[in-house]
Amino acid sequence: MRTKEEIEHEGIVKSVTAQTLEIVIQSHSACAACHAKGACGMSEMKQKLITVQRPEGEFKAGDKVMVYASLNNAFYSVLLAYILPSIILIAAIFFIEKSGCSELTAAIASLSLLAVYFFMLYLCRGKINKKIKFNVEKTGNY
Numbered sequence: 001m002r003t004k005e006e007i008e009h010e011g012i013v014k015s016v017t018a019q020t021l022e023i024v025i026q027s028h029s030a031c032a033a034c035h036a037k038g039a040c041g042m043s044e045m046k047q048k049l050i051t052v053q054r055p056e057g058e059f060k061a062g063d064k065v066m067v068y069a070s071l072n073n074a075f076y077s078v079l080l081a082y083i084l085p086s087i088i089l090i091a092a093i094f095f096i097e098k099s100g101c102s103e104l105t106a107a108i109a110s111l112s113l114l115a116v117y118f119f120m121l122y123l124c125r126g127k128i129n130k131k132i133k134f135n136v137e138k139t140g141n142y
Contacts (some may be wrong), residue, residue, distance in 0.1 A: 006068045010139065011050075013063040020051050021059055021136060024069060052134040059138070068135040077132060080121060088113055 004009045011023040050067065059065075092110035097103060121128070 005071050007071065007074055008110045011065050011067050013061055014049065015061055016054070019054055021054050021065075021112055022051050023065060023136070024049055025067065050134065052136055053137050057138065059096055059136075064139045066137050066139050069132070070136070073132045073133055073134075081126070085117060088117055099134060113132050 009027075010027045014024050016022075024050045027048055052067070066070040078082040089110050092113050093106045096106035096109050101109075
């Protein structure tokens with residue numbers, strides 16, 4: 001890790017364009033490396049695909065890279081993806097139910113508000129991409 005203020009993940013370049021790199025990152029749960037994972041079925045591995053601005057240098061598909069993101073980027077991402085939707089959901093259910101509507105109506109309305117929120121995030125993805133930046137460096141193992 002370069003600094004304590006950054007999060008790092010190892011990845012593999014999937015594809016390269018003139019402006020971007022698509023990188024596959026393996027995400028492991030805490031028990032993914034456990035020797036008994038086959039017996040308990042609790043291990044979880046996911047592949048995530050991220051697109052980053054192409055840095056200077058020569059990159060090709062199959063290159064091993066290290067992807068860095070600042071802790072501020074991580075907090076901003078968590079805020080947009082988890083904290084704000086949770087607040088919207090809980091507040092909507094509370095206020096709609098307090099207005100005298102049924103629980104079913106409150107649940108449907110709050111889920112509808114979440115759909116609108118995530119659609120707005122989708123529409124604002126360009127601005128969000130400008131705010132959240134990843135840095136990429138080749139690793140020595142290629």
